[in-house]
Amino acid sequence: MTSIRSVVQGVGSYLPKRVMTNEELSQMVDTSDEWIRERSGITQRHIAADDEYTSDLATAAALKAIENAGLSPQDINLIIVATTTPDLTFPSTATIVQEKLGIRDGAAFDIQAVCSGFIYAMHVADSMMKSGLYEHILVIGAETFSRILDWTDRTTCVLFGDGAGAMVLKRAEGGEQGVLNNFIRSDGRHCDLLYVDGGPSRTQTVGKVRMVGKQVFRYAVKDIAGAMRTCVEQAGLDIQEVNWMVPHQANQRILDGVGRQLGLKSEQVISTVALHANTSAASVPLAFDVAVKDGRIKRGDLTLLEAFGGGFTWGATLLRY
Numbered sequence: 001m002t003s004i005r006s007v008v009q010g011v012g013s014y015l016p017k018r019v020m021t022n023e024e025l026s027q028m029v030d031t032s033d034e035w036i037r038e039r040s041g042i043t044q045r046h047i048a049a050d051d052e053y054t055s056d057l058a059t060a061a062a063l064k065a066i067e068n069a070g071l072s073p074q075d076i077n078l079i080i081v082a083t084t085t086p087d088l089t090f091p092s093t094a095t096i097v098q099e100k101l102g103i104r105d106g107a108a109f110d111i112q113a114v115c116s117g118f119i120y121a122m123h124v125a126d127s128m129m130k131s132g133l134y135e136h137i138l139v140i141g142a143e144t145f146s147r148i149l150d151w152t153d154r155t156t157c158v159l160f161g162d163g164a165g166a167m168v169l170k171r172a173e174g175g176e177q178g179v180l181n182n183f184i185r186s187d188g189r190h191c192d193l194l195y196v197d198g199g200p201s202r203t204q205t206v207g208k209v210r211m212v213g214k215q216v217f218r219y220a221v222k223d224i225a226g227a228m229r230t231c232v233e234q235a236g237l238d239i240q241e242v243n244w245m246v247p248h249q250a251n252q253r254i255l256d257g258v259g260r261q262l263g264l265k266s267e268q269v270i271s272t273v274a275l276h277a278n279t280s281a282a283s284v285p286l287a288f289d290v291a292v293k294d295g296r297i298k299r300g301d302l303t304l305l306e307a308f309g310g311g312f313t314w315g316a317t318l319l320r321y
């Protein structure tokens with residue numbers, strides 16, 4: 001067994017300037033601030049400018065994470081971008097980010113696991129780090145989800161927002177810090193409960209988000225709680241030892257339900273859903289960055305990240321920050 005660990009050396013995030021409130025949305029579709037708050041906990045979301053692309057959000061978050069790590073872009077050997085809203089069908093958004101960061105070395109690629117993308121990317125990054133071939137890996141979750149919303153569909157358009165979060169992972173030999181375990185799963189039988197109704201091969205269009213929200217909700221609570229338990233148990237630890245849960249920010253009621261099932265106090269669950277809404281692959285690193293920067297998550301804290309999304313895909317990452 002390798003003793004290589006992926007230590008979170010730096011974190012950063014970026015939100016587009018424009019804020020869209022529930023009130024504003026209620027002028028566009030038949031909804032209300034009260035309904036959105038009660039059912040999801042969301043009060044507002046950030047929306048990218050027309051000339052602002054996923055790679056721009058990703059690059060802004062990455063630059064902050066690299067600076068926070070005390071590094072320069074040239075120190076990065078590998079870039080992994082988790083996104084469902086790439087700038088283009090190809091090349092990967094990661095290669096565009098590589099160019100925007102001025103990096104001429106190493107490799108870059110995208111991962112597509114929708115809202116679970118960042119957890120999948122962490123698993124891949126940690127596994128590649130353990131190969132011993134990389135020193136610093138940049139893992140980014142970035143989305144311009146507003147671009148694939150049907151702004152006439154009140155069951156989806158009120159729930160999502162744009163943003164990006166990034167982590168710089170540094171190779172370490174042994175020690176207490178770093179990623180302790182990753183757990184990912186998928187179940188393709190549920191493709192039709194949360195999907196986009198377009199794509200290059202089937203329709204030659206980008207498509208819009210479609211979701212059977214109630215059913216997604218039911219699976220999400222059950223599968224997330226299970227993944228978190230397994231992820232911690234496989235690391236030989238107990239859920240009661242976890243200091244912080246950093247969940248995918250889909251719905252405050254899901255966060256509350258999962259936290260309750262696992263016996264975590266509500267103060268231990270990092271929630272940004274009220275201000276960011278669901279930013280898909282960006283939501284976990286965005287929330288992590290918020291809690292590090294406001295001083296809640298400290299060095300040495302045992303932190304459990306989790307996500308659930310289309311596919312279905314879901315998973316958890318346990319790390320000591």
Ligand code: UT7
Nearest residue numbers: 031035039040115154155158213214216217220250251309
């Ligand atoms: O990130 C990927 C994972 N995604 C998720 O985890 C999302 C999971 N699902 C959810 O968060 C919740 O199911 C929603 C927030 C999407 C919906 O909450 P709900 O309590 O499950 O509501 P519902 O879908 O059962 O809808 C209740 C009612 C319906 O009306 P009727 O049939 O009872 O007359 C909807 O038509 O609310 C209506 N409704 C709305 N009303 C006002 C649906 N959307 C809206 C809206 N404004 N935006």
